[in-house]
Amino acid sequence: MVAKTRFGIIGGGAVGGLYGCLLAKVGFDVHFLLRSDADHVRQHGWKIETPLGDFQLAGTKVHVSADTMPPCDYTVIALKTTQNRMLQELLPAPTSEGGRVLVLQNGLDVERDAAAIVGSDRVLGGCCFLCSNKVGPGHIRHLDQGRILVGDYSRAGGQVSQHASMLCDELVMAGIDAKVTADLGTTRWKKLMWNIPFNGLSVVLDASTRDLMDNDESCALARSLMIEVHQAAAACNSIIDEKAIETTLDVTRKMVPYDSSMRLDYLNHRPMELEAIFDKPIRSAEQHGFDMPQVRMLYRALLFLNAQRSKP
Numbered sequence: 001m002v003a004k005t006r007f008g009i010i011g012g013g014a015v016g017g018l019y020g021c022l023l024a025k026v027g028f029d030v031h032f033l034l035r036s037d038a039d040h041v042r043q044h045g046w047k048i049e050t051p052l053g054d055f056q057l058a059g060t061k062v063h064v065s066a067d068t069m070p071p072c073d074y075t076v077i078a079l080k081t082t083q084n085r086m087l088q089e090l091l092p093a094p095t096s097e098g099g100r101v102l103v104l105q106n107g108l109d110v111e112r113d114a115a116a117i118v119g120s121d122r123v124l125g126g127c128c129f130l131c132s133n134k135v136g137p138g139h140i141r142h143l144d145q146g147r148i149l150v151g152d153y154s155r156a157g158g159q160v161s162q163h164a165s166m167l168c169d170e171l172v173m174a175g176i177d178a179k180v181t182a183d184l185g186t187t188r189w190k191k192l193m194w195n196i197p198f199n200g201l202s203v204v205l206d207a208s209t210r211d212l213m214d215n216d217e218s219c220a221l222a223r224s225l226m227i228e229v230h231q232a233a234a235a236c237n238s239i240i241d242e243k244a245i246e247t248t249l250d251v252t253r254k255m256v257p258y259d260s261s262m263r264l265d266y267l268n269h270r271p272m273e274l275e276a277i278f279d280k281p282i283r284s285a286e287q288h289g290f291d292m293p294q295v296r297m298l299y300r301a302l303l304f305l306n307a308q309r310s311k312p
Helices: 016-025 038-044 081-090 112-118 162-173 184-204 209-214 216-235 243-254 261-267 274-287 293-309
Strands: 006-010 029-033 046-049 055-057 061-063 074-077 100-103 123-136 139-152 178-180
Touching: 006 016, 016 029, 016 046, 016 055, 016 074, 016 123, 016 139, 016 162, 038 061, 081 112, 081 274, 100 112, 100 162, 112 123, 123 162, 123 184, 139 162, 139 184, 162 178, 184 209, 184 216, 184 243, 184 261, 184 274, 184 293, 209 216, 209 243, 216 243, 216 274, 216 293, 274 293
Parallel strands: 006 029, 006 074, 029 061, 046 139, 074 100, 100 123, 139 178
Antiparallel strands: 046 055, 123 139
C-alpha cells in the first residue's frame, strides 16, 4: 500500500481507465467520474488487459456527477478535447481545495481550458505515448507503449516544479512509465509528429498503423507530414532533434498493430479531435510565419469526411 494521495479521474476510457486502475491497484485513493459505464463498473469492476499483467479491480469509487467527488490532490482530465466545454461543470468540486489538474489529452495547448478555470499554476500537462483501447464497459485493452511525459503548463522551459516531480514519482509507484519534461510545449509538438500523420492518415486511408507502415507510399506520406510538423515546431521555437523523425517511424513500425483513437472515433461516429490536433498547430505555425500546406490538406480532407458523415 502507498500513501493515500487522492486522484480524481474524469473519463474512464482507454487513458483514464488504464492509468486510474493502475493507481487504484497499488492503493492510491482513486475516484472515477463515469457516465455510461458507472453501473457496470460498480457491479462487475474493471477488467484491464495489459503487458504489465492483466488484472481485475473491484470496489473502486465511482461517481456519475462531479458534484459528489471529494477534493482531490490531482484531478486527471482524460476526456477527449471535444468534451472540454464540460470542464466548467466538472472541475470545481474535485479541485475545490487547491488540488492540481493533470491534462492527459492530445493536441497543442490543450491545457488552456483547465487553466482558465483553476489557474495556470495549478495545471500540469501529460503527453501519453500509449496504445490502448476501450473494448467494452469497464474493459480496457492496453496493447503497447505507455509512457507519460509530465510537465508544468505555466513554465515555458527550464526547471521542473516539485509538484511535477512528485506526481511523476507517484505514477511510477503504480508501475506507470512516467518521466518529467522541462518543456511541455516542445513535448506536445513532438507528440504531434505522430498524432498528425498517423491519426489523420488512418482515417482518410482507412488503415491501421501496421497498414500504413507496411506500404511504401503511405509510409513516405507519413514521413513527409512528420517533416512538416518538425519544421513547424522549430518555427514556434520548439526545437526537436531531427533524429526523432526516423525514431518515431521505427517505433511505429515495431508497434503492435493499432487503430488510432481518431480512426476509432470516426468509425464509431464520435467527434474527431480535429481542432486540438490539426487546427491549433496550423494556426500557431501561421502566427510564427510558417505555412503547413500538407497538414492543412489532410485537415481539410478530414473536415470533408466529417461533413459527409453528418449528412442526413
